[in-house]
Amino acid sequence: MxxxxxxxxxxVDVLSAKVQKEIIKAAHEAAETSGGSLYAKRLQIYPKDVSGAFRRFKWAALVVLLGIYYIAPWIRWDRGPGVPDQALLVDMMGQRAYFFWLETWPQEIYYLAGLLILAAVGLFLATSLFGRVWCGFACPQTVWTDLFMWVERRVEGDRNARIKLDEGPLTLEKALKKIAKHSGWLVISLLTGGAWIMYFTDAPTLTRDLVHFQAGQVALFFIGLFTATTYVLGGIAREQVCTYMCPWPRFQAAMLxxxxxxxxxxxxxxxxxxxxxxxxxxxxxxxxxxxxxxxxxxxxxxxxxxxxxxxxxxxxxxxxxxxxxxxxxxxxxxxxxxxxxxxxxxxxEGRPTRYRLVRPRTLIYSGLFAVVGLVMLGTLLTRASFDVNVVRDRNPLYVTLSDGAIRNGYTVKILNKSRESRSFELVAHGLSRAELSLSGQEALPGALALTAQPDSVTSYRIFLRAPEAAVLDETTVMAFSVTETGQGETVTHESVFRGPAR
Ligand code: SF4
Ligand code: SF4
Structure with missing residues (x-):
């Protein structure tokens, strides 16, 4: 410089992108003529430190995002005795995901799908308005690479010092600097991998286990895995992740x-x-x-x-x-x-400038975002405290009883999301004079009383029996309704009743 x-x-004497491309092209030509490989060696990039509004904004984004990432698993949320009190937790063993007041079951995976759709449409909207703001400021790859570069500058100095260090012979000072830099990177990577695992297990318990060398092998494996990936992606691969590995740059142009x-x-x-x-x-x-x-x-x-x-x-x-x-x-x-x-x-051209935030594509993305958001909000607000699933027997489709009545078998599953045992009444609709019974019990007219175990899925094998005269078609569309005794909350599940061909 x-x-x-x-x-x-x-x-600054740098290899411009044009020159870099020419070098790579020449390398390819040389490789082709020599019958060698098409592999082009990576040109090491030594980004120079800079100050200014964008740099300050990047630091602010880094502090906020890393702050949220590291602090979030430590937020407590009282859900009562016997239930995890971690505000954000994906409990793989307990098959639950906790988000503050919300507790979701594997059966409610559609919430995750909705969140991913919201995130994707939000990203499309942000990109069509403000370009690659996600890549530049919020993507974990960018945030951690920034942090790794900060460590690198503190240890090895700015651009020129780093170039000089890399080009120079191996000395004790160079070795010590390299060891210090990679040690710093490893500490950050370890903290990153450790923090990620805390979203899947109780953070204070895991920390205690780690301090006392009592952490389980699964936890240690995943901490090791995420430590290694953070170190490689943020420290070694850096811009290559954005240029060669990430699919987003390939199709983000469609949003611009x-x-x-x-x-x-x-x-x-x-x-x-x-x-x-x-x-x-x-x-x-x-x-x-x-x-x-x-x-x-x-x-x-x-x-x-x-x-x-x-x-x-x-x-x-x-x-x-x-x-x-x-x-x-x-x-x-x-x-x-x-x-x-x-x-x-x-x-x-000396014409007045005009910013157009409202455009067909931003309207479409905003509309999609609003629709998905409202659907998710609606399903959350009307979320029942229990869920019902009914699976009809397929073999046999129906049984003709000695008195001529037709009987179908079903498995009814009640997902009781509360921590108390609850009583329900099961009623069949759409089939006159039909009678319900639990497997092994006598069929009776009216509702069938069921009890669901707390915080679990309880399955019942039931039979629905109808007089021959009431079964007018091979397939009769009907429904089961499950009503909680006392509260009156009802969930209805559509099904069919099969009979002989008419
Ligand atoms: S920093 Fe500005 S002046 Fe310098 S080369 Fe780039 S565009 Fe030109
Ligand atoms: S990545 Fe793009 S915005 Fe960032 S410094 Fe390079 S050219 Fe500029």
């Missing part, structure tokens, strides 16, 4: 249009680029002084001046870097800016 004595702007906010280089203002001498005129040339600061700070090592690229995670650090340079050369900021393509084009 050298400082232009005239302007005071530091010029010319009115989406993206990080963009105002080429109309910056070109033709070139070095600039202090005191000389800006007439006939662009504002880009070709200092490469924007490339040097980029965590994915690209040159945003080459246009919008798949590798750009929209972090805005190149904006901070360029704003700093523009301040030095006393030109307006925002040569690289966070803007829409249509506004950038309008500025280039």
């Amino acid at each position: 050298k400082e232009d004595p005239a302007t005071g702007v530091e010029t 249009d010319e009115d989406s906010m993206i990080v963009t280089y105002e080429a109309w203002r910056g070109e033709p680029r070139g070095k600039h001498k202090a005191g000389t005129d800006w007439e006939g040339r662009g504002h880009c002084v070709d200092c490469n600061q924007c490339v040097a700070v980029c965590p994915t090592g690209i040159d945003i001046r080459d246009g919008n690229q798949l590798e750009c995670i929209g972090c805005g650090l190149c904006i901070d870097a360029c704003n700093h340079v523009m301040g030095i050369v006393k030109l307006p900021r925002e040569l690289i800016t966070y803007d829409t393509i249509s506004c950038s084009a309008a500025r280039a």
Whole structure:
């Protein structure tokens, strides 16, 4: 890196994306002619430290998100005796997921499906409005990579110091720095893996077990697994995860249009680029002084001046870097800016700019988000304290009794979500003079009394019997209703009654 004595702007020698691509292309050609492999060695990226609004926002997002991640498993929520008091817990052994006041069963997996759909549509909406904000600020890969880079800078120094260190011979100082850096990464990875496991088990108990070396093998295996993945993805693979492994960059372009906010280089203002001498005129040339600061700070090592690229995670650090340079050369900021393509084009032509947040795609995503959100809210508000499932016997479909009556068999399952044993009445509708009975008992007209065990699924084998004259079709659509004695809460389940062909 050298400082232009005239302007005071530091010029960084970097391999621009264009040059990088040429190197890779040349490597491929060389490999082909030599009959060798097409493997291109990774070009190590040394992102430079930068300060500015986007950097501060990234730090704020990192602190908030990591704070939530590490603190959440420690929040307690009293649910009564014998039940986990962890506010957020996925209890695999107990087959329950707890979210503060909400306790869901495996049978209610549709809540998880609804949440995932909400998250996906929310991401589509955010991307169509503000570009890759998820990638740039909130994705765990970005957050942990940022944290790992912070450790790296504290230990090995900024960009130039790190390049010098890597290019230099192995000395005691270099070895100690590398050991310190990787140790720091491993500690963060271990805390990450450990915290993740705490969402699946009682956090204080697991911590106590770990401190006393009494943690189970399953817990240790998963802590090890998540420690290793965090270390490899955040410390070693870094930008390669975004560029090669993550599917999101491949299809996020479908959510963007010319009115989406993206990080963009105002080429109309910056070109033709070139070095600039202090005191000389800006007439006939662009504002880009070709200092490469924007490339040097980029965590994915690209040159945003080459246009919008798949590798750009929209972090805005190149904006901070360029704003700093523009301040030095006393030109307006925002040569690289966070803007829409249509506004950038309008500025280039001297037309007034117009931001269009309300567009067909944002309306569709908002509508979808609202519909899914309302459906989920509706199902949550009307959620019954018990659920019923009825499975009809398929073999035999029906039995003709000695008196000519037709009998069908069913398995009725009552999922009692409360912690007390509860009484229910089962009634069959849609079949005249039908009688219900529990397996092994005599059929009686009217309701069948059932008792469901607390906090579990209780199964009953039942028979429904109807006189031959009442069975008019081969298939009669009917329903079972289960009503809680006392509370009057009713759940109805549709079914069919099968008889002989008429
Ligand atoms: S866009 Fe800005 S930071 Fe990048 S090379 Fe030009 S002047 Fe430097
Ligand atoms: S080009 Fe700019 S916004 Fe895109 S990843 Fe690089 S620094 Fe971040």
